[in-house]
Amino acid sequence: MHFVPDSLAITSLRAAYHAGTATPEAVISGIYDRIEAAPLQPAWISVVPRAAACAAARDLAARRAAGEDLPLYGIPFAAKDNIDVAGLPTTAACPAFSYLPETSALAVERLLAAGAIMIGKTNLDQFATGLSGTRSPYGACASVFNPAYASGGSSSGSAVVVAQGLVSFALGTDTGGSGRVPAGFNNVVGLKPTIGRVSTRGLVPNCRTLDCVSVFALTVEDARLALAAMEGFDPANPFSRPIPDTAGEPPAGGWRLGVPRAQDLAGFPGLAGADLFAAACRRAEALGWRLTEVDLSPFLAAGKLMFGGAWVAERLAAFGDFIAAHPDDVLPVTRDIVLGARGISAADTFSQFYELAALKRAIAPLWDDIDALMVPTAGAPCRIDALQADPLPLNARFGHFSYFVNLLDLCAMAVPNGFLAESGVAMGVTFIAPAWEDARLARIGAAHHAALGLPPGLAGAAASPAAA
Structure with missing residues (x-):
């Protein structure tokens, strides 16, 4: 019997x-039926054979019957194809780079141990360099709501397969917004945890000091359940950090949200959906939250550093040797960005470290007055053909509200926020807080998502007023 719940x-x-009313094997079989019948879209790079996934489901049933505690029993998931999964090639969306890992990334191992079932590896912007979802030799991913518009990236396929109802959750990665931007354009939740909360062992590095394993899910609760199974200190990963105990309880007077000043929004030429963001502010106020306008200038100044030198050089350190040895096997836009860092000196790098430290110090007092910052997840969606014709400036528009988060050691939670009437593409808002306040963001994000009143993923479009 093949059965997939609604x-x-x-x-x-x-x-x-x-x-x-369902068993893991029946659900997994039904998901493979959906995958085989799904519209042609290059969200997957490789898929676990149906027989192997069904065998894993049967094995889980036996483990559960034997009394094993499996908090993610029978939950199907996917992983971005820069995260190692034993038995499936890791390509980072570059076939010439592909290798077959003998072991899975620690995050994947922990999910499998918790009872989750791997379905496959998803498409991405090559070497996770980009926010568009169009920089892949396996094809450009589109928003599930409009095939002409980009899905957002770099974790493009992961957001798409969750929105399409092919998995319960999917792993992405996030360095400058890759775990949030595609969540916004596909009406799903994107959880970007504190750096070091989830081990990055088994992840093809992009910027090792900033990389995070992220989660795409249908609800904040689901994203937190996946995070709970993955997180934990990893002494074998030099970028793993012990997790402090934080409760995330709301203050007595209700949550205090910072929002961009009107001039910060009006001064951004790539912004669309200003009415949707205004509605998000009204929704927050209706929940009893207090809103304060915040000067985004120091945040945006930090964001400009993402591709301003030092952290491009970190990409050069991660995979620049491969690109230099295989220039014709790498997309020109990826190759030019990374190899362009060859002229960055150590002095330049330290100057940017000092600049970032000063910005962190300038921003720190703000957190005494607000519990979280709410911003649009991305400025506006873009057509795939426009991104391919002029990739750099349009990609930068995607990252306007996201580039600064990891650089400033913040955590973030992207949640749905409705649909644009003209294109039908989803838009999101992102809540941002200091490191280790992940539980706080989960409470805020879940409440705001519930107040929106629209189902996640594909189902949200039919229920949206924009669709009427």
Whole structure:
């Protein structure tokens, strides 16, 4: 029997398994039916064979019957193809780079140990360099709501397969917004945890000091459940950090949100959906939250450093030797960005470290007055053909509100916020807080998403007023 519930949300699957109306093997078989019947879109790079996935489901049933605790029992998931999964090639969207890992990334190992079932590896901007979803030899990913518009990236395929109802959650990575931008354009949740909360062992590095394993899910609760299974200190990973104990309880007077000043929004030429963001502000106020306008200038100044030198040089350190040895096997836009860092000196790099340190110090007092910052997840969607014709400036528009987060050691939670009437593409808002306040963001994001009142993924478009 093949059976897939109306929603692949973890809570829905758990209820079906508990009631005996579904089994993991039936759900997995139904998902493979969906994958084979899905519209042609290059969201997948490789897929676990159906027989192997069904065998994993049967094995889980036996483990559960033997009394093993499996918090993610029978939950299907996918991983971005710069994250190692044993038995599947890791390509980083560059076939010449491909290798077959003997072991999975630690994050994947922990999910499998918790009872999750791997379905496959997803498409991405090559070497996770870009926010568009169009920089891949496997094809450009589109928003699930309009095939002419880019999905956002670099974790493009991961957001798409969650929105399409092919997995319950998917792993992405996030260095400058890759775990948030595609969540916004595909009406799903994107969780970007504090740097070091989830081990990056087994991840093809981009910027090792900034990289995070991120989660795409249908709800904030689902994203947190996946995070709980993955997180934890990893002594074998030099960028892993011990997790402090934070509760994330709201203050007595309700959450205090910082929002961009009117001039910060009006002064950004790439902004669309200003009415949707205004609605998000009204929704927050209706929840009893207090809004304060915040000067985004120091945040945006930090964001400009992402591709201003030092952190491009970090990409050069990560995979520049491969690109230099295989220039014709790498997309020109990726090759030119990374090899362009050859002229950056150590003195230039330290100057930017000092600049970033000064910006962090200037921003720090702000967190005494607000609990989180709310910004548009991305400025506006773009057509795929426009991004391919002029990739750099349009890609930078995607990252306007996201580039600064990891550089400033902040955590972030992207949640849906409605749809643009003209294109039908989804738009999101992102909540941002200091490192280790992930639980706080989960509470804020879940409340705001619930107040929106639209179902996640593809189902949200039919229920949106913009679709009427």
